[in-house]
Amino acid sequence: MWDLISKIIPTPVIVGLLVWGLISAIFLQPLVEERQANITYIPQCKAGKLPQVALRQTPRDKTPDDETETVQPPMAVQIVSELRNIFKQDDEAYTSIRYANTDSCSCSVGVAYERSFWPSLGNVMSFGLFEPRSIKFLEVRVAQIKASGICG
Amino acid sequence: MRKIKVFFDNKRGIRVTERAIKTRLKYMKLSHVVKADIGREPFYVSLVISTAWIAFLFQFERLLYAHEQMAILFVCTILVGAAYSVAALKLSTVFNDKTMVWYDFWTVRKVLAAIEAAEHFDVFGNKKST
Numbered sequence: 001m002w003d004l005i006s007k008i009i010p011t012p013v014i015v016g017l018l019v020w021g022l023i024s025a026i027f028l029q030p031l032v033e034e035r036q037a038n039i040t041y042i043p044q045c046k047a048g049k050l051p052q053v054a055l056r057q058t059p060r061d062k063t064p065d066d067e068t069e070t071v072q073p074p075m076a077v078q079i080v081s082e083l084r085n086i087f088k089q090d091d092e093a094y095t096s097i098r099y100a101n102t103d104s105c106s107c108s109v110g111v112a113y114e115r116s117f118w119p120s121l122g123n124v125m126s127f128g129l130f131e132p133r134s135i136k137f138l139e140v141r142v143a144q145i146k147a148s149g150i151c152g
Numbered sequence: 153m154r155k156i157k158v159f160f161d162n163k164r165g166i167r168v169t170e171r172a173i174k175t176r177l178k179y180m181k182l183s184h185v186v187k188a189d190i191g192r193e194p195f196y197v198s199l200v201i202s203t204a205w206i207a208f209l210f211q212f213e214r215l216l217y218a219h220e221q222m223a224i225l226f227v228c229t230i231l232v233g234a235a236y237s238v239a240a241l242k243l244s245t246v247f248n249d250k251t252m253v254w255y256d257f258w259t260v261r262k263v264l265a266a267i268e269a270a271e272h273f274d275v276f277g278n279k280k281s282t
Contacts, residue, residue: 012193016200023201028208035215127204127211 021125029124037109041142045105050143105142107151112141157273160266166253168266170273173243175253184245188267190260191240191251198235202228243267 119132160168165176172181209224239257243250272280
């Protein structure tokens with residue numbers, strides 16, 4: 001299989017792209033995120049110019065209504081949702097420690113970038129040509145995180 | 153006893169005679185060689201990385217200070233220049249390929265020319281009739 005791949009894309013090009021990916025992930029992505037945060041998103045947050053967002057109500061917040069029948073999702077979906085909730089709670093605990101000495105705007109932007117690691121890496125590796133929605137509308141994610149209270 | 157004709161000897165471990173090529177670590181009879189070429193993989197890898205880095209520089213120019221932009225250009229130039237200078241001598245027999253030595257590009261070119269010249273002589277040191 002490697003012979004087929006190396007005939008389509010030469011091995012030096014594959015190696016070069018892998019090295020470029022490593023350089024982007026280790027050096028360039030943190031640099032771009034920090035500079036963009038300082039230039040665009042943190043000033044926008046501090047000036048109160050973030051878009052208005054409505055927080056999604058989590059199922060835990062809803063009180064069960066006795067008169068209506070609740071339909072349980074399949075077992076597999078319930079298991080996956082519970083696992084995701086567990087990981088989100090763990091993430092929030094580390095978030096409060098990691099950003100303890102920063103203001104809420106810096107924390108919100110930092111968390112937004114952390115949650116968009118792979119789209120941000122794709123954006124940097126493709127020199128900004130590939131711009132996923134999570135990066136294009138990052139201010140919405142920042143607003144959601146700020147409104148959710150993760151960063152205090 | 154007839155003296156073996158030497159076509160290349162850089163006194164640092166690479167020697168091409170009418171019968172064989174010998175490096176510090178490898179030895180191969182020229183009669184087994186069916187193909188010889190120069191590998192430039194480091195140069196192509198450095199071209200990919202430098203092109204990507206310069207494209208990054210142009211796209212994210214507003215996020216970089218002037219000295220950082222200069223540093224990127226400098227590093228790319230050094231990288232491409234250094235990679236251009238390095239080459240491998242690859243010899244192929246009927247059954248396998250072997251990388252004989254990694255050295256500077258100009259020496260490897262001379263070694264390839266020496267192998268080509270040695271191909272015109274048989275194992276007894278007589279020039280082959282064309």
